[in-house]
Ligand SMILES: NC(=O)c1ccc[n+]([C@@H]2O[C@H](COP(=O)([O-])OP(=O)(O)OC[C@H]3O[C@@H](n4cnc5c(N)ncnc54)[C@H](O)[C@@H]3O)[C@@H](O)[C@H]2O)c1
């Protein structure tokens with residue numbers, strides 16, 4: 001540094017740094033104000049900005065006229081017509097601490113006559129985008145964005161679609177020219193809905209309500225804007241053809257009287273104490289407000305005083321934004337670990353280089369699930385934006401791909417549970433991956449034992465949550481079977497456990513050994529297997545060994561024609577029913593395609609013809625045979641639950657834990673012993689055919705009939721004993737009638753099955 005006629009001269013390094021900061025800030029301004037797609041969190045931007053400000057203050061010769069410190073915002077997008085603001089739209093000075101606010105108040109008070117505490121209007125600082133809306137003779141004539149403060153974009157057509165903006169002022173005595181200024185913003189609820197819809201359509205989601213509001217408003221097609229949940233809140237005014245009121249507060253009330261929405265939280269406050277009380281109150285309520293705010297704005301209330309105080313190029317000297325601590329920060333992902341929850345859910349968690357967010361140090365952030373990891377493309381080594389709002393667990397919001405190191409490592413879901421080594425299963429279509437070692441995994445131990453003992457499972461009276469905690473923490477119980485080895489002495493040694501209650505628990509454990517099969521299945525805690533499904537499984541499988549051996553295909557079976565969906569099948573089915581006499585001509589596939597039915601493309605016609613020999617076979621088919629679907633053989637067990645059941649029993653650890661339970665003496669009496677001979681079954685030797693639409697899947701009914709000893713076949717013949725006929729039964733019913741086969745409806749079927 002060289003001293004030169006009193007002013008400090010920056011070194012070459014300072015000069016270079018200042019130039020770099022200017023370009024970098026200009027780039028971020030463009031992304032933020034023009035593209036509505038910021039790359040870095042505001043706090044990070046503010047650091048760059050204040051570094052440049054500090055350099056320029058220290059070495060005034062480094063200041064350039066085009067420095068971002070001398071202007072607000074960014075140049076307007078050329079796609080919109082430009083609007084010159086008659087009065088500039090400037091920004092606000094910030095106070096990051098109480099001290100800065102007190103300092104601001106001191107400066108204001110010193111510049112004003114009299115010595116009374118200054119009155120301020122206080123209101124939330126909405127996080128949206130600034131808008132100037134011009135009314136002439138009470139009619140909305142123009143709306144413009146802030147742009148670079150002196151020139152904005154003409155977004156009149158878009159603003160006209162925002163419902164809370166009046167197109168015509170109400171009441172009377174409004175000035176001939178009135179420019180109201182305020183914030184266009186999006187409520188949290190509107191933002192979440194918009195993002196949910198966008199995600200469902202596979203479109204880009206917005207990072208926060210501010211970007212969503214700005215992106216929605218600055219649409220070239222106002223019809224798009226019209227569909228977005230935007231609102232407007234006025235906090236000031238620009239050009240106005242009459243004198244405003246004496247105070248900011250009174251003037252805003254007057255605008256409200258003309259139909260302009262203002263903040264419900266608007267209050268006059270006195271001096272720095274009043275400001276602090278307001279700030280703290282709103283800070284406490286921040287998370288419960290229906291919209292996002294990033295601070296509170298205080299404005300000197302008397303308009304005459306505002307004029308006396310004036311403005312700089314960037315902001316008025318009579319207003320200040322007291323900001324809340326930032327909720328977002330930048331840091332680096334050092335590793336990704338997988339946590340196993342009480343219910344076995346395996347969740348990716350980012351271990352971060354520790355960083356301050358909103359006043360606390362954050363070292364971990366949730367990545368929710370693998371879909372999220374893939375969507376955000378988070379890799380180990382990446383620089384990421386993390387967000388911590390209120391009490392919510394910090395989360396990774398986005399990745400700065402530009403800063404990705406060459407050796408960044410993609411994240412992969414582990415194949416085995418990091419806690420117990422069991423397989424990790426993610427059933428098709430499910431978001432959550434789970435450890436399948438339910439009876440064995442230490443991470444799930446407490447939950448598994450609590451569930452096992454619960455009233456609707458093994459119903460072990462006296463084995464409550466607290467006791468399970470103690471038993472597991474003391475190492476006495478590691479799996480359900482350990483419960484049955486507990487002694488009265490061991491129990492009596494525990495907290496709040498007298499001899500009497502210890503003896504009672506031993507008795508309850510003993511009693512629980514005699515149970516029902518369905519209860520036992522439920523007690524195992526297989527994900528998504530509730531009581532009803534457990535009952536269906538108990539009815540379908542003779543015993544635990546059969547259930548353990550069951551494969552996914554024993555629960556669900558793929559059925560129908562690949563490539564054909566239900567809608568196409570419905571169209572075809574209806575056509576065939578409505579044209580009972582029609583004959584096919586030539587090649588079946590060509591003929592079908594030639595029908596030009598909705599959805600019945602040449603490829604689908606080909607697939608159908610590949611499955612059915614001729615039109616007669618196609619006509620004779622069940623509706624469910626026409627399109628690809630999965631037939632459920634057990635009520636309540638679809639492809640996901642089937643995968644979960646099979647995954648659970650595939651773990652040797654779980655089977656061994658069950659083995660030990662049975663060895664401890666658990667037994668049930670409600671399932672017929674598998675040894676029961678076939679002749680003793682109620683439908684032994686009967687041949688049954690099912691047709692038409694019934695209240696349950698046909699496979700399920702067939703399975704129950706088979707369990708009862710019946711043989712279920714496809715075609716009616718003289719050997720058929722019964723035909724079970726549902727709604728819309730066709731040719732099979734006719735044939736059964738002609739052969740004199742007994743025909744049963746659904747009620748009769750139920751009676752048949754329930755026969756002792
Ligand atoms: N992340 C990035 O890349 C990036 C880039 C540029 C700017 N920024 C962020 O934008 C902010 C600077 O933008 P700015 O100049 O719009 O300033 P600002 O958002 O800090 O404050 C000024 C704005 O506040 C709004 N406002 C809300 N309630 C108000 C009220 N009651 N009275 C008056 N105004 C109210 C107005 O729109 C006004 O223009 C900084 O927080 C900065 O971090 C971020």
Ligand SMILES: [Zn+2]
Pocket residue numbers: 340417418419420421422435436437441442443
């Ligand atoms: Zn596990």
